[in-house]
Amino acid sequence: MRGLNLHRKKSPFVWLLEKEWRELVASRSWWILLLTMGPLVGVAFISAVRTYAELSGLNGTAAGVGEAFSPLIGVWAPTFSACEVAAAFLLPFVAIRAVGADRQTGALKLELQRPMPAAARITAKAIVLAAGWLAAFAAPLLAVLLWKSYGGALYAPELAAVAAGHLLNAGLTIALAAATASVAEHPSTAAILTLSVTVGTWILNFIAAVHGGAWERAAGYTPTAMVAEFQHGLVRLDVALTAVAFAAGGLVVAAIWMRIGTSIRRRVHESAALAAATAAVVFACTFATASWDLSESRGNSFSRADEAALRQLDKPLRLEVHLAPEDPRRFDLETRAISKLRRTVPSLQVRYVSATSTGLFEQTSAHYGEIWYELAGRKMVSRTTTVEGVLEAIYSLAGVAPPAESESDIFRGHPLAVPPRGAAAVFYGIWPAAVVAAAFVVRRSTA
């Protein structure tokens, strides 16, 4: 019989990493996450490619124009959205298992007797969980390879933005689940708490859509909103920093509550202090204004000529928008024009005015629907919510001629009228078979 291998000299942290990895590959929850990722991504990818192909003229359908041919919006946003589903409903259980099992089995009581900072312990878990998530990320990467094999266009920066958004989202999920698993006595309580927070952010988005104002600003930092922006190729520094701050805060909470030898009162006090510190950091992060439009279509930006002209505005530009939060015109105005203005105009103040949330009963109000522009003491009113209308109003107020449209600025798109050949076999057949085989081999080799 083979004896013990005691010649491996490793630091305690490396031992912990090895232990966490072995525990991860031993957990069924992670293998189920991997198994599910293939079909989840497959459904989204196949459906997206088919629609993209039809819009590109497949089977004699009329070809669309412009943004419809952007792989970012047409293929990658829906394909990677499978990761969002997995991060919300599968990843928390993997993370809760990784953190909660130590407490359930009593392993934590043994491990804590090795003097080591609690932060190091939770860091080891976070690293291994992140690695586990990266392994699951192989499914959307397979979709990228398939797309390339169809002759589809790839624009690396926008693809990187989408992937980064989902990695940040996974980081938030891992931190949240680790915190709840560490605080709660039982994994089921941790699961309920984690899902409650997730549902809570959805409720926040709903309230924001109804009430606007501060709710709307807060909802801009929820994981759903963050992922949506990254999926459009927009990387905002404030959103990314806020996500990192929340994730770090969650992991520190987990570290605090792992120290089961410390009194609960002290852990509560430390958690409260940490919550206050995190809130302060998050508040500071919201003042970061840098952002990058990594989409090939520059869908989050005005044309370069318009941007150059708008950056010349040296006086504050004020907008007073008389539209209710649920009015679709307000949504159009915000997403197509004002969000771009915020990234371009040096000094912009936007004020939404409405008496109701839907605007249905304000239509008879004389000023409802008006958008007031004010620049350097001059005012004008308009009702148009299109980008062109907004820019026209601003140029008119500033007394400058609209810049000429450059041909090179127009995104022509990348039509691809190719059906998703072989994708079903890859995601519904090969992927699950490969995961099952890998589970068998890896679990045997570590057992």
Add this chain to the structure above:
Amino acid sequence: MPFHVSGLTKRYRHLTALDEVSFSIRRGEVLGLIGPNGSGKTTLFECLGGVLPADRGRVLEGDRTLTAGECRSRVFYLPDGIAPWPAQTVRWTLEFAAGFFAPGSSGRAADAVAPPSPADVVRDLDLAPLLDFAIGALSKGQRKRVLLAIGLLAPQPVLLADEPFDGLDLRQTRDVGRTLRAHAASGRTLLLSIHQIPDAARVCDRFVLLSGGRVCGEGTLAELSALAAARRTGTPGTGDLEDVFLALTES
């Protein structure tokens, strides 16, 4: 250097689990902590092992009060009823224990004992046939022996083992008892929580009797027997630990 536990107190809301518990541990001895169910044995071990915060009390080494960190570098606590890393094999678990708990450059007690050879521990606890089994697949007694191996591989000079014989058969109890005594002879200090009094009488040098969260006696069997006799005037000391235990815990 002897350890002294002084005034250790732990309350759970309206229940006092430990009430001013004080006793001494001598280097290289096997000290038995004896008490009925609910007497506070596990709570005492968890407080000493640093996995449960005590409300009050100190651990002294000589005249010096130990900090929580110093206590952790001197005491290794082996809980009862745990099944750590159930998916991992015994082989990997022991390799992990030997590597992870190996004495580092920091936090090592001055009188840390050299951990025994893992091969010896495997042999003494008869773990060789179990090395390739997962912890979760083991019986209670087999798991207990693996846990004892982890404890013996830890470098801390004091080992607290909660119910080390629980789940073991008679032969295994005797073998494990012999192994523990051998480790004590090599300088390891053992504090064993045992509710089977005959097992305690066979293995331990001295005893601490715990009842209702209070220490009601500390000493060798002869000392405790004399104490019991003194409390029950007219009743001679029998020299039987069970009688002594009943006499002292009744009083």
